[in-house]
Amino acid sequence: MGxxxxxxxxxxxxxxxxxxxxxSAWQPQKPIEFIATxxxxxxxxxxxxxxxxxxxxxxLTEQPIVVVNKGGGSGAEGYVYGKASAGDPYKVIFGxxxxxxxxxxxxVAFNYTDLTPVxxxxxxxxxxxxxxxxxxxxxxxxxxxxxxxxxxxxxxxxKDTDEVLTRMIEKAGKVKLTYIPFKSGAETAVQLAGGHLxxxxxxxxxxxxxxxxxxxxxxxxxxxxxxxxxxxxxxxEGWGDxxxxxxxxxxxxxxxxxxxxxxxxxVTPDQAAFYVDLxxxxxxxxxxxxxxxKTSQVDTxxxxxxxxKFIKQDLEHVKQVAGEQxxxxx
Amino acid sequence: MDNLGELLHGFTIAVTVxxxxxxxxxxxxxxxxxxxxxxxxxxxVSLLLPLTFGMQPVSAIILLSxxxxxxxxxxxxxxxxxxxxxxxxxxxxxxDGYPMARDGRPTAALATAFGSxxxxxxxxxxxxxxxxxWVAQVxxxxxxxxxxxxxxxxxxxxxGMGGAAPIKTVVALAIGFAIAAIGIDTVSGxxxxxxxxxxxxxxxxxxxxxxxxxxxxxxxxAVEEEFHARAVSSKIDWREVFRAVGRLPRHGIALxxxxxxxxxxxxxxxxxxxxxxxxxxxxxxFSRRGRYFGTGEVEGIISPETADHAAGTSALLxxxxxxxxxxxxxxxxxxxxxxxxxNPGPMLFVDQKDxxxxxxxxxxxxxxxxxxxxxxxxxxxxxxxxxxxxVIAPLIVIIxxxxxxxxxxxxxxxxxxxxxxxxxxxxxxxxxPLAPLxxxxxxxxxxxxxxxxxxxxxxxxxxxxxxxxxxxxxxMAGIALLLLPLVLQLARLWRKPASPATEPxxxxxxxx
Numbered sequence: 001m002g003x004x005x006x007x008x009x010x011x012x013x014x015x016x017x018x019x020x021x022x023x024s025a026w027q028p029q030k031p032i033e034f035i036a037t038x039x040x041x042x043x044x045x046x047x048x049x050x051x052x053x054x055x056x057x058x059x060l061t062e063q064p065i066v067v068v069n070k071g072g073g074s075g076a077e078g079y080v081y082g083k084a085s086a087g088d089p090y091k092v093i094f095g096x097x098x099x100x101x102x103x104x105x106x107x108v109a110f111n112y113t114d115l116t117p118v119x120x121x122x123x124x125x126x127x128x129x130x131x132x133x134x135x136x137x138x139x140x141x142x143x144x145x146x147x148x149x150x151x152x153x154x155x156x157x158x159k160d161t162d163e164v165l166t167r168m169i170e171k172a173g174k175v176k177l178t179y180i181p182f183k184s185g186a187e188t189a190v191q192l193a194g195g196h197l198x199x200x201x202x203x204x205x206x207x208x209x210x211x212x213x214x215x216x217x218x219x220x221x222x223x224x225x226x227x228x229x230x231x232x233x234x235x236x237e238g239w240g241d242x243x244x245x246x247x248x249x250x251x252x253x254x255x256x257x258x259x260x261x262x263x264x265x266x267v268t269p270d271q272a273a274f275y276v277d278l279x280x281x282x283x284x285x286x287x288x289x290x291x292x293x294k295t296s297q298v299d300t301x302x303x304x305x306x307x308x309k310f311i312k313q314d315l316e317h318v319k320q321v322a323g324e325q326x327x328x329x330x
Numbered sequence: 331m332d333n334l335g336e337l338l339h340g341f342t343i344a345v346t347v348x349x350x351x352x353x354x355x356x357x358x359x360x361x362x363x364x365x366x367x368x369x370x371x372x373x374x375v376s377l378l379l380p381l382t383f384g385m386q387p388v389s390a391i392i393l394l395s396x397x398x399x400x401x402x403x404x405x406x407x408x409x410x411x412x413x414x415x416x417x418x419x420x421x422x423x424x425x426d427g428y429p430m431a432r433d434g435r436p437t438a439a440l441a442t443a444f445g446s447x448x449x450x451x452x453x454x455x456x457x458x459x460x461x462x463x464w465v466a467q468v469x470x471x472x473x474x475x476x477x478x479x480x481x482x483x484x485x486x487x488x489x490g491m492g493g494a495a496p497i498k499t500v501v502a503l504a505i506g507f508a509i510a511a512i513g514i515d516t517v518s519g520x521x522x523x524x525x526x527x528x529x530x531x532x533x534x535x536x537x538x539x540x541x542x543x544x545x546x547x548x549x550x551x552a553v554e555e556e557f558h559a560r561a562v563s564s565k566i567d568w569r570e571v572f573r574a575v576g577r578l579p580r581h582g583i584a585l586x587x588x589x590x591x592x593x594x595x596x597x598x599x600x601x602x603x604x605x606x607x608x609x610x611x612x613x614x615x616f617s618r619r620g621r622y623f624g625t626g627e628v629e630g631i632i633s634p635e636t637a638d639h640a641a642g643t644s645a646l647l648x649x650x651x652x653x654x655x656x657x658x659x660x661x662x663x664x665x666x667x668x669x670x671x672x673n674p675g676p677m678l679f680v681d682q683k684d685x686x687x688x689x690x691x692x693x694x695x696x697x698x699x700x701x702x703x704x705x706x707x708x709x710x711x712x713x714x715x716x717x718x719x720x721v722i723a724p725l726i727v728i729i730x731x732x733x734x735x736x737x738x739x740x741x742x743x744x745x746x747x748x749x750x751x752x753x754x755x756x757x758x759x760x761x762x763p764l765a766p767l768x769x770x771x772x773x774x775x776x777x778x779x780x781x782x783x784x785x786x787x788x789x790x791x792x793x794x795x796x797x798x799x800x801x802x803x804x805x806m807a808g809i810a811l812l813l814l815p816l817v818l819q820l821a822r823l824w825r826k827p828a829s830p831a832t833e834p835x836x837x838x839x840x841x842x
Contacts, residue, residue, distance in 0.1 A: 040376045040662040046669060053380045069376070070738055072532020073514035073521070077738070080528050106514065107521050109528035152787060158519030180474070180786050181517050183779070186664075190652050196473030196787070205668065209653050209675020294671045 026270035028063045030090060037078030037095040039071040042184065043124065043205065043295070047259050048094040050291045054282050061278065074098065074157050076108040083114040085264040089271035092118070093262040098160060100311055101318050105159040105327040112311065114265050118275045120258035120302040120310065121283065122292060124203040125227060126165055127218040127242060128250070131192055139220045139248035142199070143173040153177040154188040154197040161257050162188075164321050165201050165222065171324075172251045192216050203257065204239060204296035220245040222255040230293070239296060258302070258310070276303050337459055340687030343388060344695050352389060353396040353692065357700045360400020361707070364416055365408060366733070370537070371401035371417060372658040379666050387670040388688040394666060395646070395692060398659050399451070399700040402642050406443045406635060407711050411436060412726055414545040414733075418536050418772050419602035419638045422610040424544055425765065426623060426630025433626050436712040437567060441574035441705065442628055443635045446585060448701040449578070450636035453589040454596060454643030455693045462679065465597050465644075466651040472598055474783035475794045479804035480595070481777035484604040486808040487611035488769055498762045506770020509534050510778070517782045527742070534746065535737045539771050542747040543764055545730045547754020549723055571708050581632050584613055588633045592640025597648065602641040603772050607765070609637030615814070643693065650678055650686060 034052055038044035045067075052065045070078035075098050082093040093115065100112040128139060136142045145151070153169075155162025158181040166179050180197065182188045185206035191197050193215035200207075201222075210216045211233055221227055221242050229240030245252055261279060263272055282288055283301055292299045302310050322328050343349070363374030375394050382390035405417035410427035423443060430439040457465070472480075489499055512523045513533030524530040578585065588609040595605035613633035614623045623630045649660040653674040667674050672682055679686050714722075734747035757764050788794035796802045 040372055040658070040665060042661075042665070045376075046665050049376075049380055049665075050669065053383050056380070067376070067380075068739065070532065072738075074519070076514060076521075077529075077532035080531060106519050108514075108531060158515070158517055160519065178786060178789075180783050181519070182783070183516055186653050190470070191473060193652070194470035194473060209673035209677060212673065212681075213676025215676060291669070295668060 026089070026268065026274050028061060028090065028274070031064045031066060032061070033091050034065055034067045035078045035081060035091060035093045036067060036069050037071060037075035037093060037098075038069065040069050042071065043203070044075070044094050044096060044259065045069060045071070046295065047122070050287075051094075051279070051282050054285050054287045054291075055278070057287065058281075058285060060281050073108065074102065074160065076102060076106075076110065079110045079112075079115070080108070082262060082264045083110045086114075087266040088264050089267045089274075091264055092275060093264075095260050095262065096161070096257055097260065097314060099260055099262065100315050101160065101164070103329075104315075104318060104322055105329060107329050112262075116263040116265055116267050116272050117307050117311070118261040118263055118272060118303065119279050120260050120300060120307055121279060122259045123256040123298040123300050124205070124259065125296075125298060126161075126201045126203060126222045126255050126257070127207075128169070128199060128220050128222070128245065129189075129192060129202055129207055129216050129218050130199050131195060131216055132214050134198075136219070138243075139245055139250040142219055143175055143250065146173065146175040146177065146198075149176045151175070151177050151198040152180055152196075154180050154182055154191050154200040156183065156185045156188060157181055159322070159325075159327050162201055164318055165252075165255050167321050167325055168252050168255070169201075169250065189216065208233065208296060218242045220248050220250060222252050224254050227298075230296075256298075258300070259297075279303075333459055333462070336683065336687045337691060339683075340689075340691030341695075343684060343688035344392065344691035349389065349392050349692065350695070350699070352393045353696050353699045354703070356393045356396025357400035357696065357703050360397035360402075360700075361404040361407075361704060362400075363397070364401035364404020364406075366416070366729075370405070371398055372662050374401055375659050375662045375666075379662065379669075382666060383669060387667075387672055387682075388685050390666065390670060391663065391685070391689050392692045392696070394663055395689065396696045396700070398642075398663075399696050400704075401659075402451075402639060403444060403447060403700055403704040406447065407440065408729075410439045410443060410631075411711060411714055412545065412722075412729075413548040414726065414729065415540050418540075419606050419642065420634075421540055421544075421603070421768050421772075422606040422634035422765070423631060423638070425610065425634075426625070426627050428548075429624065430626035430628075430631065431715060435626070436715045437570040437708055438574040439626075439631060440708045440711060441571045442578065442631050444701055444704050444708070445575040445578045446588070446632040446636040447639040448697060449585055450589050450592050450639035450641075451643045451693075451697045454593055454640040455690065455697070457593050457597075457644055458647050458690055458693070462647060462651065465647055466676070469597055469648045469652055471800055474780045474787060475797065476598075476801050476804065477600075478777060478780035478784055479795065479801050479808065480598055480600045481604065481773050481780060483804055483808040483811070484595075484600060484608045484773065485769065485777070486811040487608045487615070488766060489812065495761075499766050502757070502762050502764070502767040503770045506767040507774045507778075509539065509771050510774030516775075516779050517786075529740065529742050532738070533775075534771070535743060536772055537737050538734045538743045538747045539750050540768060541730045541733050542750025542752075543754035543757070543768065545726055546748060546751025547758060547764075549726055550751060550755040551758050552719070553723070568709065571705055575705070577628070578632070581629055584617065584629045584632050585636055587616075588613065588636035589640045592637035593644045595637070596641035596644030600641075600773075602638045602645065605641035606634035606638040607769050609633040610765075615811075643697075646689075646693075650674055650689075651676060 034048045036045040036048040048067050052067050055061060055065060070081050075095055078093055079099060085091045102108055103111045136145055153166050163179050166177055170177055185202045188200045189202055189207045189210045192200050193210055207216060222245050226244055227239040230238050232238045263275060375397055378397060382393060405420040406423050409415045409420040409423045410431050413424050413428040415421040415424055427439050427443060512530055514531060515522050521531055591609045592605045610633050613629055614620045617629050619627055645660050649664050664674050730747060731744055734743045737743055784794050795805050
């Protein structure tokens with residue numbers, strides 16, 4: 001082989017390489033599996049199925065999508081599965097902040113660093129709820145009454161988002177609460193309606209029906225500013241009428257739960273980019289807006305460095321609370 | 331009688347040609363997923379869910395609930411024919427359904443099961459129709475202590491029961507509790523009993539356990555006992571179907587008692603599984619032929635089936651009115667409601683009258699459609715029993731393996747299922763009862779959660795179980811059920827102290 005032909009070859013290769021990204025950005029070649037790290041019917045499952053439905057409807061990819069539930073162990077089952085599928089770009093894991101919170105407080109066999117982050121797609125807000133006929137009208141009244149030390153706070157799971165927030169309330173409000181863990185937010189809402197609890201910190205969608213039905217009402221929202229007004233929930237009030245907790249003297253500026261999307265570890269940047277792009281397209285559809293509105297979530301899209309920063313901040317925060325409570329696993 | 335007017339309005343929505351077609355399609359799909367073990371109603375409904383996003387909410391819920399009815403019926407088929415329960419709630423049906431089918435009466439067993447199931451469902455719907463608002467209030471009264479009391483009652487109705495030696499029952503229960511504890515604990519959030527196997531963090535799936543314990547376990551026993559492995563020569567006889575259904579009214583008391591237990595457990599919400607076990611346990615205690623239970627008694631099929639369907643149906647009520655699903659399938663449907671833009675909760679009955687009453691009316695019609703379709707298929711299913719054992723045995727193994735794998739696409743589940751098969755075989759050989767083991771696996775962790783939540787609430791005082799009339803009554807009823815056999819035996823001893831124990835030997839044989 002002469003010198004010129006080698007030169008020609010490498011030139012051709014370089015040209016090819018130059019055009020590669022545009023031409024052959026990674027495309028899926030076989031069916032894609034969506035793993036919901038929650039049982040059928042939960043918030044994470046609903047998200048995975050809504051995204052699947054939007055992709056199928058708008059033909060955003062050629063390949064069929066199957067949703068699988070792996071919600072065992074508060075979602076750990078799904079993350080462990082993701083970890084075990086390293087390098088497989090056909091598994092997309094849908095979860096929450098428990099991807100990085102759970103490994104802190106229990107001996108599960110994964111960490112969020114075993115996965116490739118794709119995006120955080122929606123934020124669920126937290127509110128402080130009390131029974132409809134409770135005597136207190138503001139978070140301030142609530143804290144005064146809770147000073148007795150007899151208050152029962154319910155929540156979903158143990159050492160998870162709800163309990164972390166409960167411990168933050170204890171600290172900020174200088175009170176002591178008895179935290180009772182249940183399986184889900186819906187179950188907790190019914191326990192409050194039945195008067196077995198004094199309060200809980202459910203997401204809007206978990207207690208929406210109960211608020212409308214007049215069994216419980218929100219005192220305040222853990223958000224820097226009030227929620228968007230939207231349609232009225234009860235005859236007189238909507239989400240926008242709920243004051244922020246800071247306004248009412250409970251100094252917790254922000255507490256949110258992101259809905260997160262992941263790929264297994266060791267996938268190529270091309271493959272991750274494909275899914276980031278796919279989720280962006282999903283978010284631009286009217287069906288997505290509809291889903292966000294009906295489930296009363298906040299539309300966000302964090303990816304890349306922004307998502308990373310969010311995780312780091314949240315992790316620091318949870319570490320601090322968990323450390324104070326003695327929850328951290330060695 | 332406001333409700334009656336609403337119901338009639340509901341019928342005008344439910345009984346239209348497109349909706350009737352949806353019901354038939356839903357029921358047929360449901361029977362299919364019910365018959366294939368490992369698929370089951372919750373999975374079937376979640377597979378269908380995305381298809382309903384473009385539909386009217388009423389049409390969507392009619393399709394999904396019809397599928398639910400079909401799956402509930404279908405789940406009994408494999409329980410009776412092959413001793414493989416497709417759903418947790420049809421485990422108790424295997425106790426007498428399978429022996430009856432092996433005895434050459436598969437047609438009668440299936441028809442009895444379907445007939446009593448339809449009766450249970452009907453009572454459940456009537457309850458929903460007339461007592462919706464009252465029922466919603468009852469469920470609200472249930473805090474952790476009351477939940478624990480209900481589970482305690484379910485255990486008590488089973489444990490005190492004669493049959494196996496009490497110590498063996500306790501051992502079986504204890505093993506079941508240990509298996510239920512595997513995975514992440516709700517109350518402390520820590521990982522328990524995974525023995526270094528990462529995947530076990532998800533816990534042991536019920537389906538995996540019962541397919542091994544019943545399906546494979548039974549198969550191993552059959553292989554060993556040489557010509558137990560015969561094909562059953564069952565005639566395909568349509569008249570037998572009607573005869574079996576016609577005989578049902580003779581067991582009126584069992585039907586009504588089981589329906590009452592089912593409705594109670596559906597509302598409270600102990601769920602269909604606890605209901606079917608409790609109903610079976612109580613029937614065994616109070617039926618005149620109780621000691622023959624486990625050998626193919628008609629009432630042993632009627633009791634769990636009626637209660638299962640009564641509970642399954644009335645479980646939809648807490649879902650609609652409170653937003654708590656009474657069963658796994660109800661949980662999926664509730665997810666659907668949110669996506670269709672409806673909010674389950676107290677206001678649904680006020681805001682969405684067309685939806686709620688359309689659904690309730692469709693429960694009447696859907697169940698009639700389901701029972702008609704399913705009775706038509708009885709001879710076909712019964713004919714499966716004529717296939718020789720050498721053909722059917724490998725098929726059962728395949729069904730169990732595929733079923734176990736498809737629960738969460740995990741190879742570990744297949745291995746565990748086979749392990750459970752060996753446990754099931756050993757239990758049978760050593761005369762340990764399987765029922766308490768399964769009951770503990772299914773509701774053991776729920777009972778544990780409820781107990782520990784109660785303890786958190788009361789700061790460790792047992793007084794919480796006697797804090798109000800409701801929970802005191804439930805606990806006392808449970809204790810009474812536990813002590814009843816002991817008291818009866820003492821009374822018998824007191825009356826004729828000389829008569830030696832001839833009966834226990836007869837009972838010893840009758841082990842589930």
